[in-house]
Amino acid sequence: MTDLRELQFYATPEHPCSYLPRRQAKTLFVDPSAELDQCNYSLLSDLGFRRSGPHIYRPHCEGCSACISARIPVNLFRPNRGQRRVLRRNQDLEMRISEPHFSEELYQLYRRYITARHADGDMYPPSPEQFDSFLIRSNHHTRFYQLHHHERLVAVAVMDQLDQGLSAIYTFFEPEMAHRSLGQYAILRQIEITREHNHPFLYLGYWIRGCQKMAYKTNYRPIQLLINGQWVHCGD
Template sequence: MTDLRELQFYATPEHPCSYLSDRQAKTLFADPKAELNRTDYSALSDLGFRRSGPHVYRPHCGGCSACISARIPVDCFKLSKSQKRVFRNNQDLTVRPTAPVYSDELYDLYERYINHRHFDGDMYPPSPEQFRSFLVDSKQDTFFYQFKSADRLLAVAVVDRLDQGLSAIYTFFDPDESHRSLGKFSILKQIEAVRDQNLPYLYLGYWIKGCQKMNYKIDYRPIQLLLDGHWTQINTNELSMP
């Protein structure tokens, strides 16, 4: 186990924020040469860090604290009526964990998803190299949940195992199947998996109030937010306000 007090961190120069168009962002990275085991990574997750490819990071923006880490305490979570409908609409799907690998089938789905859903974002245009570096190249205990209807791949959730739960890294899905709400179904299945493993939390990454792309995260109630260094459970509709 790495002594986190001795772990080196490196900050990037300022760059345009991916979420708030009027802001500049900085990112703090853990030393990429450090050998972080699952316990190290789990402890960093509790401090608000995330993973992208082989890198473990968190926002480090001067004068801005809009990015707030969010996690679901799964024992307290209860399905809403709309979430129950999502489950019913996807009862025909099989869900199987697999190794995080590149394949033409996986990349084709990823490419279609980025081209249809994120053509205005910093992940466009997609490429096989981007897929590998973002989703496959991991130094952690990572797996893909593959969602299929018969033999047809409809969605993939990239997930990391933590000591205290799972971390939802990224989900991509068939843009022609929007009626299924596959992104929501993916989170619900991950909540189910955390419960099955008798672990307490599903980590969702960052929530940003006022950012439409992040609003889906607060549909899972109650949710816990990392506020002033402490995980605080939120049960009200206050977060839905613009």
């Protein structure tokens, strides 16, 4: 186990912010050669770090603290009326769990999702190499939670195991099935899975006030936000 006080961190040069227009961003990365076990990774998650592929990172922008880490205390969460409808609408879906891997079926679903939902972002155009580096290359306990309608793959939630919960790394789903609200359903199922593992928290990554792409995260109440180094309970 590496002592967090001995870790080295590297900051990127400034680059255009992916979330807020006309902003510049910097990112702080943990030394990729450091040997991080689950305990280290869990501690870093509580400090606001996230994983993307093999990299552990946190925003480190000059004069900006818009990116706020968010997590759901799952034992306090109760779905609202709309969320209960989403659960009922999708109760015919089957979940299958696997280790991270590449398949044509997984990649084609990912490709359709990125092309339909994020063609204006820095993940477009998708490629098999991007899929591999982003979702498969993990040094941690990662699982693909795959949702099937009969035998058709319709959504995948990628999650990491932490000591104190699960971390929702990424979710992609069939864009032509908007009527099912698969993105909402995936989070609701991830909350259930976290409870089943007897963990208190589901980590959702960053929430940014004023960013439409991040707005959905505060629909799951209560939520906790990491503000000035402290997890603050927000809204029941």
